[in-house]
Amino acid sequence: MSVTLPGLLPELEVIRKDFPILERTLADGRPLVYLDSANTSQKPQVVIDTMVDHLERHNANIARAMHQLGAEATEAYEGARDKVAAFVNAPSRNEVIFTKNATEALNLLARTIELGPGDNVVITEMEHHSNIVPWQLACERSGAELRWFGVTDDGHLDLSNADALVDEHTKVVAFTWVSNMLGTVNPVGDLSARARAVGAVSVIDASQAAPQLPVDVAATGCDFLVFTGHKTVGPTGIGVLWGREDLLNALPPFHGGGEMIETVTMQRSTYARAPHRFEAGTPPIVEAVGLGAALDYLAHIGMDAVHAHEQAITAYALEGLATVPGLSVLGPLDAAQRGGAISFELEGVHPHDVAQVLDSRGVAIRAGHHCAKPAHARFGVQSSSRMSSYLYTTPAEIDALVEALEYTRSYFKLG
């Protein structure tokens, strides 16, 4: 615990104590070095405790229940909506829809935004599958055309043909804020403005951004934004769709069922306004409550401080990785231009084998295509290894990673 870097969270050891799993030891008594936070983040005690308290003391169904427990559960659930609205700086709480995860939020949009032959949807080559496949399916159903921004050799969006791509027939421009593979931070304000200029709606996939950056939907000028709870120190089973209220209320229903209706007869039904229109059935109640606690936790630390920490650790990691012979990083090499997920190749060792050897040393990273096959294909690789840090990551953990990579090279007898 020696290295200190400018930007590191000052109370890092205290913060680490908030995360019970970080005390775990793995096989052979090795301490856990968790560098897979872009895959899912760990949960602070306060999130777990809030969920337990809800389940042990306030559990009831919401909205429909009129008794005291029902009122408490409803207040907790709707209170979480207020917290999300504040977290993304939404003009109205009615603009916050709880989904199962980011994937469901993106599918909701791809199912409900009207498309037809002659229309087009523009995405990018660096999207997560969850922001590709829903649009492919929507285009197949509707006859619309799917287009995409390419990626430059240094891992940025290729905007050179932007005027041709986003044209007067574009209905949707959907893009990630931070790439989960390349780490690239995209110019979301410019892209949103470009969409607006042609009358298209913009959709930001903030799954990797929301954990790391201050998110301000008003400042980005976007129309829709999604993120997922389990990457923002919240539980699984909960995601968020934010959308401009007028746009949401103009969309048809997504799933039908309890809670999303105004009235139902056997012949026909009418639907509630947003957010309830899009929350059919019993929602993930305890999960929303947990997400609320998670966002409180992040807000308490401060998203600017979280971001500074991320930048410091990422810069330190890029330096460390550069010392490993045969290792090459995919994506921007300047920490200031990127998020905290760093994908790399180690010459002569397949990513699975890298991950396996690292795991035997307690270092948890991800190997594979990270649900971004097209971005891998763009760089002519089929898979990669990825380390990803978060607010609890220490420089010592980066040292452990680098050391384990050296060990991997020697294990596979590379020079």
Add this chain to the structure above:
Amino acid sequence: MSVTLPGLLPELEVIRKDFPILERTLADGRPLVYLDSANTSQKPQVVIDTMVDHLERHNANIARAMHQLGAEATEAYEGARDKVAAFVNAPSRNEVIFTKNATEALNLLARTIELGPGDNVVITEMEHHSNIVPWQLACERSGAELRWFGVTDDGHLDLSNADALVDEHTKVVAFTWVSNMLGTVNPVGDLSARARAVGAVSVIDASQAAPQLPVDVAATGCDFLVFTGHKTVGPTGIGVLWGREDLLNALPPFHGGGEMIETVTMQRSTYARAPHRFEAGTPPIVEAVGLGAALDYLAHIGMDAVHAHEQAITAYALEGLATVPGLSVLGPLDAAQRGGAISFELEGVHPHDVAQVLDSRGVAIRAGHHCAKPAHARFGVQSSSRMSSYLYTTPAEIDALVEALEYTRSYFKLG
């Protein structure tokens, strides 16, 4: 604590201790009398503890993560799938799909089963909105016709015109096993056979049955069956779709995204087989783990014993309610023909007002349309009061309900 009835769970006081919320006191220090379990069930400590252990020690993303935590999380999640398969007696674990809730499971089917003009879908007038609206929307999209079984005066399905309703153009017959409003237990084996006879698929909504009855998909002969975690002492955010493997693999994808693919290029994608095809994105991991613990808990008590308890309490409640002047029960009056949710009207007092007065005495029931507006309309009422018991309900709680109803009558100065 005096009354004992044949069929009551022998260790009822011990079981009650498993549910921390049952120790809660409400306003004015009143003990909680929770009679809203058909809305959502309470959670035993072991479910909460299992979720906490997962979050504190084994949290990681699944499938994609190759490290030790990833292996543990994957094993826990896939282990829950095995538990569900055993709980419903599924021939194969691949037939179990985790959804967000029962509503999502029903929407999945309504979105993916192919329908067209000339086809018809048959439901019933006693369905929950979640088994009505998805089919209305599917019929609107496809031009198929929506038909339904009516309900007799005594609250059973009117099967008199069954041969005319279910015909050679029927593609889907979807029905609830146990009505959440009337309590009616439907002949699911007969209805499934009727569907099969005309080449239609059968869909059982077991949301109210799975908590109360032994479920055996093979024995019912149905093609699909859904239920929801939060009513079977599990958490919110998790539901189950069971389907015959060949049928599932013949359905197109539902949501697109991570985990449901085989391979993805920008041009096109191919999809995994069931269950993964239908589990796009990071699934509700800790919720599945919690549901696994919940089903273990139920299996440990034994679903036959749970059912016997339910029958005993329901019979006792029907007797007690019959003593309240001006009270009339909707649905079958014989406990053996029904589940544990009992909706009723109290002449001269609106259901909300009944629920409010009961709540002031600590008795939590539901008032409203219980997401079954058409079933209410069938009986010419707009709303009703509903008590619903579960495996932790005692005869003394039923006494408290009856007493609180007497008090309600006197509060509103009825005779």
Add this chain to the structure above:
Amino acid sequence: MDLDSLYQEIILDHYKNPHHKGLREPFEAEVHHVNPTCGDEVTLRVHLSEGVVQDVSYDALGCSISQAAASVMTDLVIGKPVDEAMRIHGEFLALMQGKGTVEPDEEVLEDGIAFAGVAKFPARVKCALLSWMAWKDATTRSLEASHG
């Protein structure tokens, strides 16, 4: 839980003997509002002329709170200039959303002050507001129809 603060005598009186109930002619706008969570419904007509609320007629299904609120609402707005009626609506809304902290003004709200206790029961606030929301909607539509 203080039931009596919710169920004031005035509320129960209006519930048992609602004022101005029934649908009447003439009217410029008719609306149908539902409380989706509980199913309470109101069909409501507004007749405006010369800037004055000439009549509000309605048919409603619902609990004591929602029925009494409709009755009190008609007492308060019928015969008033539209802008004054809107001010009264605003005042009632503020009372309901005040979680029990707002002191009602009897001069303005008359029998409406009996609803002060409802504000402490969050699940019932929607019941008290259903007919007011319907009235506001119908009035806006009437004004639009006459101006447009």
Add this chain to the structure above:
Amino acid sequence: MDLDSLYQEIILDHYKNPHHKGLREPFEAEVHHVNPTCGDEVTLRVHLSEGVVQDVSYDALGCSISQAAASVMTDLVIGKPVDEAMRIHGEFLALMQGKGTVEPDEEVLEDGIAFAGVAKFPARVKCALLSWMAWKDATTRSLEASHG
């Protein structure tokens, strides 16, 4: 965690020098299998005649375990009668699914016994089985094609 039980010398040798690699003619069936979670891929061709596996050729992208498994698999099945090759497949499958409790038979599995350690790493079992599954699929298709 005993890395060496996973990465046996035999496995690393096959990984570095895979046998029978490359796509060849003739063949009756070609399949493409993917491990969707990690992206490992194999394209595999089978040439059967007179009830014997005459050739298995493949092109594969993947980790040491999946590459070595493909190489060992071709050694084991090429030249064998189809039913015997299927039996060997069954034996390898049982070994992989045994969670480390199955004792491999060297007579049958030859170099395949080196994969015994893989069975203790659940996440890697799929890697070892990818090419076997592809082979079984291609063989079944070849048989179907020849039977009409």
